[in-house]
């Protein structure tokens with residue numbers, strides 16, 4: 157029987173991992189991720205799981221150990237944030253290129269400098285071209301659900317890629333919400349046994365991982381990674397469909413909220429979608445035709461879904477919780493590029509918000525929508541919400 | 546248990562020391578021999594080796610896709626993280642064993658090979674962490690005293706006066722000024738570890754130490770003298786000879802430290818002057834033409850002599866005084882787990 161529990165996002169992810177009982181967890185503390193590994197370490201210490209935990213001396217080693225473990229056929233998990241993810245950077249790419257379905261939870265936090273512990277998306281955005289699947293949770297429930305789904309997506313033979321579960325630092329990681337958890341045995345049979353391929357422990361069939369790969373093959377291998385990413389939407393949908401059967405909760409590449417008749421659509425990742433939904437309800441009460449599109453999957457980028465949804469709308473407002481110095485903000489850039497190909501392009505506006513944990517309020521969201529109502533969206537102008545100029 | 550010589554000879558004959566001929570290391574390079582002595586010992590003792598490599602000469606020259614010289618499971622991850630990587634592999638093995646996915650009597654031996662750059666410098670943190678955590682693996686540094694893969698740059702292992710591209714012997718500066726970092730002592734200071742130095746000129750001593758490392762109930766660290774014939778500027782038949790000279794001049798003392806207990810495994814009663822070692826290699830030639838060469842060699846001589854004396858003294862005072870008891874990790878792990 158599904159149970160209602162009040163948990164923080166960090167605890168919910170640890171709880172899902174407890175139900176999955178992975179082979180190896182290697183992690184290093186960093187705010188606001190730390191409680192994920194703390195909760196999990198307690199499960200290990202209490203013998204609730206039989207996972208082997210590696211309390212590594214750095215995030216670089218956390219990802220390195222996950223690579224070694226996954227290459228040895230283990231289900232490996234880690235969690236990090238911000239500079240911890242940045243320290244892993246080199247190995248984040250290697251994990252994807254070795255096609256190792258590691259799962260990593262990222263409690264999104266601003267990258268230094270200056271050092272800041274609060275939420276923004278600069279950490280994950282710096283890894284967006286690393287070859288990891290990126291899932292983005294809006295709340296504790298989604299963080300839990302994605303954790304349950306992650307290995308099924310990453311380990312699929314057509315995919316074999318690592319999966320990053322993004323959940324906003326503090327807002328989701330430390331915020332307590334009531335969520336519905338599944339039974340242990342339901343999760344266990346949903347996740348199933350890992351499909352072991354080319355394990356380093358299979359000494360009868362020795363394999364070489366990570367050879368020097370020069371101009372005569374590297375390019376083909378990159379092409380294979382590109383192709384593997386293309387298989388993700390199909391696999392994600394399959395896994396989501398199965399997940400709906402056990403949970404009643406429906407996932408897709410993007411979530412649409414009140415978009416059917418919407419003239420103006422806002423796009424955002426993560427927890428801010430909750431604030432936007434609240435504001436949309438208010439605006440709808442005032443007769444405004446507004447809606448939200450929230451990518452659940454950011455890598456691979458759900459281009460076709462966005463094209464289908466956004467084609468012909470009056471205005472599209474993209475909210476980014478990270479900046480790209482000297483270029484357009486990452487989500488905006490991707491949406492804008494997708495809209496190049498649609499028949500009837502909407503007006504487009506870019507809004508950067510919430511850097512370093514700066515609060516975002518319904519008033520800010522309303523302000524951006526109001527720009528759109530006035531026809532005052534300029535595709536080539538980056539605006540800022542909640543910033544003192 | 547002594548090594549079975551017939552078994553070793555058979556392994557050599559079958560060309561199955563884990564690494565096959567046909568790789569692209571420079572002819573005469575010592576590094577492949579270091580690998581062979583280590584893996585052959587493991588195979589002869591009934592272990593299945595699993596190998597991790599750090600970026601460096603050995604790695605790039607043995608695995609150019611689609612070729613591989615490794616006929617044992619092999620992983621190269623990056624330059625600075627071979628210890629962390631193999632710690633992940635070893636942990637996966639323990640997890641699989643615990644879950645009954647591996648026959649309980651199957652013996653795997655986890656090796657990490659790295660150059661001096663990947664060990665003394667960029668990989669030191671990863672190595673220290675993995676050893677501190679007590680993973681059961683054998684880390685072997687093939688010490689060629691410089692970043693050779695990238696063309697002979699200075700490392701923490703480069704000896705003073707050696708000519709490298711980032712600390713060249715110039716008109717003003719006589720090359721590298723610092724003595725070698727003492728990585729062996731750094732690793733011995735982790736206490737719960739078996740540490741040893743080896744040289745390919747002493748294969749029996751080498752293989753005995755590997756055997757000890759295999760049977761040691763914790764991590765092991767082995768430093769192997771490993772001539773780079775290319776950048777040490779010696780003939781390609783000189784790798785073994787230069788190892789022998791290194792041992793005979795006390796430049797590379799052969800010893801081991803087992804949980805703090807020192808043992809000098811090859812006593813040198815009449816050491817040759819270290820200058821002989823210096824003069825045998827082209828990398829020191831630019832130094833030798835400088836007026837301060839004598840001073841620099843003298844300093845090195847004093848260092849190797851006093852280090853050796855110190856080792857003998859340590860052997861004396863640490864006898865039967867291990868710093869820690871045997872690794873007791875398994876004791877508090879239960880086989881049954883409430884799920």
Ligand SMILES: Cc1ncc(C[n+]2csc(CCOP(=O)(O)OP(=O)(O)O)c2C)c(N)n1
Pocket residue numbers: 600601602603624625659660661662663664689690691692693694695700
């Ligand atoms: C993070 C990182 N920095 C630098 C390099 C470049 N690099 C590759 S191999 C190498 C030198 C390796 O030296 P060592 O570990 O002594 O091995 P050797 O080549 O001498 O056998 C360097 C500097 C790299 N691959 N990765």
Ligand code: SF4
Pocket residue numbers: 569570571573574575576602603606689693694772773774775776
């Ligand atoms: S450059 Fe030196 S270390 Fe590298 S393969 Fe050649 S001899 Fe060996």
Ligand SMILES: [Mg+2]
Pocket residue numbers: 660661662687688689690691692693
């Ligand atoms: Mg070197």
